[in-house]
Amino acid sequence: MKKVIQFASLMLFLCASCSNQQQDEKAALKEEKPQTKVDEEVVQLLPEQIKNSGVETGPFEKKEMHTALKVNGVVDVPPENMISISIPLGGYVKKMRLIPGMRVAKGSILATIEDQQYIQLQQDYLTAKSKLKFAEADYIRQKGLNATKATSDKLFQQAESEFSSQKILARSLAEKIRLIGLNPNALNENNISRAINIYAPISGYVTKVNVNTGKYVTSSDVLFELINPGALHVNLTVFENDASKLKEGQRIICTTNKHPEKKYLAVIHLITPNIGEDRTTSVHCDLKDADKDLLPGTFMNATIELNNNSVTAVPESAVVKWENKEYVFSAEGENKFRMRKVETGVINNGFVEIKSPLDVKSIVIKNAYAILMKMKNSEEEG
Structure with a gap:
């Protein structure tokens, strides 16, 4: 039993000696190996890698770019292209077939309104027009008689005043007739109507319909809204x-x-x-x-x-982002590319403004992310 213990102790001692010797050899080799500083901002690609990744280089450009x-x-x-439709005199909606979204042409009938006051207005106009003819004839007669002093100035002045008053009344009633969409010049005792039509003042679309058939509307009500x-x-x-x-x-x-x-x-x-x-x-x-x-x-x-x-600009594909910072790759020759931090500005029409001064002749303008991935993958493998 004693011999077995001595043999085991001897084996442990030999193993420890070998391990210490191997560590000493590794340390010596490490000391003998020259230390070279690796530039982590530079990556070198093989020609095949450049071809397969579609990397292209080119110079900076001067571009007219705007702040956005x-x-x-x-x-x-x-x-002026939005119209609210109402009527100057109230009435009942006799006919109306509009719905929101419907297109209407200028001059088309939007609705028909009827009321007895339309009849009264036309009657008053025709009566005033008839009285105007009599007043005009009397004025002309009195004017001639007054010129020969066959009648007094008072009678002539009364005739003149009546003629003037009838002209004013007839003219005002004619304008009211036009206001409701009727033509006073075409109105006579044979075509008096109880209804009037509401016409579209513009071509466009109906956006609102606030009335329905049979509803009474006043002059303050908005019946429809149109837009062009x-x-x-x-x-x-x-x-x-x-x-x-x-x-x-x-x-x-x-x-x-x-x-x-x-x-x-x-x-x-x-x-x-x-x-x-x-x-x-x-x-x-x-x-x-x-x-x-x-x-x-x-x-x-x-x-x-x-x-x-006028600013220095590069294509958007030339700028890469890494850890919330922006970079471009300059072409250093021999398929080497250096990663350079930049400050960017305006982006317009596929180009990015570069505010940072860069003393380089050529940069990667296409597929810069392929170089970034190659660089970072190489660092992880190292």
Whole structure:
């Protein structure tokens, strides 16, 4: 038993000696190996890797780029293209077949209204017109007699006053006749009507119908509302801090949530010179290429082009993001690429403004992310 214990102790000693010897050898090799500093910002690719990844290089470019302001708004109709229909004299709705969304042409009949006061108005006009003829004839007669002193000045003045009063009455009643849509010149005792028609003053769409057949309406009631969508504009809401950056004539690119890929061009037409309680102001813009997809009330996303400057720019595909910072890769020769931190600015039409000064001749302008992935994968493998 004693011999077994001695043998085991001997084996443990030999193993420990071997282990210490191996560690000493590794340490010696490590000391003999020269220490080389690795540049972690540079990566080298094989020609095959560059070809397969589609990496392309090119120079910086000078571009005319504008600062952009992003705001929101809605499609609206100018007040002159939105009509509220009412009648100057009340009456009962005899006929009406409109529904919201229906298209109507200018001059088409929207509704027929009837009431006894229309009959009375026409009667009064025709009576006044008849009396006017008598008053005119009497005035002419009295004028001739007065010229020869065959009648007194008083009778002539009475005839003149009556003629003048009848002219005023007939003219005022004629205007009331026109106000309800009738032609006084075509009116006679044979075509007196108890009903009048309401005609569409513009071509457009019916947006509101507030009456129904048989309802009595007054002059203060709005019967229908029409809009002409041929002159749509965008009403944008801009915050107080950005309002001073705007001016008439600036271009705007608008999109809808339904079709964000479709862009509409607009131009600032009017800036409301007032800041509301919500610290915003309204900016009215003319749409240059509206179509049937745009309806009043549609929500719009808008980008306002504020100014143009000549800046250094690269394609968006040249800029990569890593750990919340932005970089480009400069071409260093021999298929080597250096990762350089940059400060970016405006993004327009696929190009990014580079604010940082970079003293390089060529950068990666396409598939820069392929180089970034190669660099970071190599660091993890190392």
